Amino acid sequence: GQQLNQSPQSMFIQEGEDVSMNCTSSSIFNTWLWYKQDPGEGPVLLIALYKAGELTSNGRLTAQFGITRKDSFLNISASIPSDVGIYFCAGQTQGGSEKLVFGKGTKLTVNP
Amino acid sequence: NAGVTQTPKFRILKIGQSMTLQCTQDMNHNYMYWYRQDPGMGLKLIYYSVGAGITDKGEVPNGYNVSRSTTEDFPLRLELAAPSQTSVYFCASRVPEVEKLFFGSGTQLSVL
Numbered sequence: 001g002q003q004l005n006q007s008p009q010s011m012f013i014q015e016g017e018d019v020s021m022n023c024t025s026s027s028i029f030n031t032w033l034w035y036k037q038d039p040g041e042g043p044v045l046l047i048a049l050y051k052a053g054e055l056t057s058n059g060r061l062t063a064q065f066g067i068t069r070k071d072s073f074l075n076i077s078a079s080i081p082s083d084v085g086i087y088f089c090a091g092q093t094q095g096g097s098e099k100l101v102f103g104k105g106t107k108l109t110v111n112p
Numbered sequence: 113n114a115g116v117t118q119t120p121k122f123r124i125l126k127i128g129q130s131m132t133l134q135c136t137q138d139m140n141h142n143y144m145y146w147y148r149q150d151p152g153m154g155l156k157l158i159y160y161s162v163g164a165g166i167t168d169k170g171e172v173p174n175g176y177n178v179s180r181s182t183t184e185d186f187p188l189r190l191e192l193a194a195p196s197q198t199s200v201y202f203c204a205s206r207v208p209e210v211e212k213l214f215f216g217s218g219t220q221l222s223v224l
Contacts, residue, residue: 004154031211042116042202042215043155088154092211100213102154 002027006089006103014111019076021106023089029101031092032065032072037105038085046087047074079110114138118203118216125193125223133188133219135203143206144186145213146170146178148199155202161186162208193223 006023013019023032031050035043047058049065049072056063062075072089089103116137125131137144142163147155157170161180175197177189186205190197200220204213 006154009152033211041217042204043213044215045212048211090154100157102156104152104154 002091002093002101004089004091004101004103006106008106009104010107010109012109012111013079015079015081017079019079019083019108020073021087021089022071022073023091023103024071025091025101026070027091027093028069029091030069030094032063033090033092033100034061034063034072034074035088035090036085037088043088076108079108081110081112084108084110116203116205116214116216118201118219120219121217122220123222125190125221127193127195127223129193130189130191131193131221133190133201133203133221135186135188135216136184137186137203137205137214138184139205139207139214140183141205141207141214142183143208144180145204146176146186146188147202147204148172149202149218150199158188158201190221195223197221198223 004023004025034046037043047063052069054065060077064073086105086107088105090100092100119134145160146158156172159178161167167178200218202218203216206213
């Protein structure tokens, strides 16, 4: 089946630093989604991207839909302790969420 | 609104036992999903439903069953628990028109 390669697997940063993570695939996707999972909770949608080249922001978070439609990037600026968690990318081809493919996640630790 | 509610939060089963993981949502969402999350892995789709009376297999359905008798409820049944089913299980829902999934807080299941 389709697979997403999400990197890095984990990051340890200092509060105030910027963070970048990405997802790549050998398949083309029509939608890219970025979710965040807090410890002991379910994932929560951060940003949804629907067009190649699209750049979307949500507060300190910015995500981009790659031009090739095979990758996506998430940046977090000026990190704060509550940014701690696991960030998942998810790609979707045509159809509904039953076609959604999740990356393995990037675990982010922010040291105050 | 409570959103998506899962019970129980934790459960330990012996090999061969059966149990039902409960999921209910109060958002009148037609679409509901069951995922499992193994350590260091992304979410894998077990079963999904696009409405009451309609269910379909996802990527990893073996060993599980579901039913959807009402819009609100989507229980997941394990008939003969196996150690390979040790995982965290997430239920999610959404409306057909928007790709945003709303997740419950998960059920952590151990099969020993």
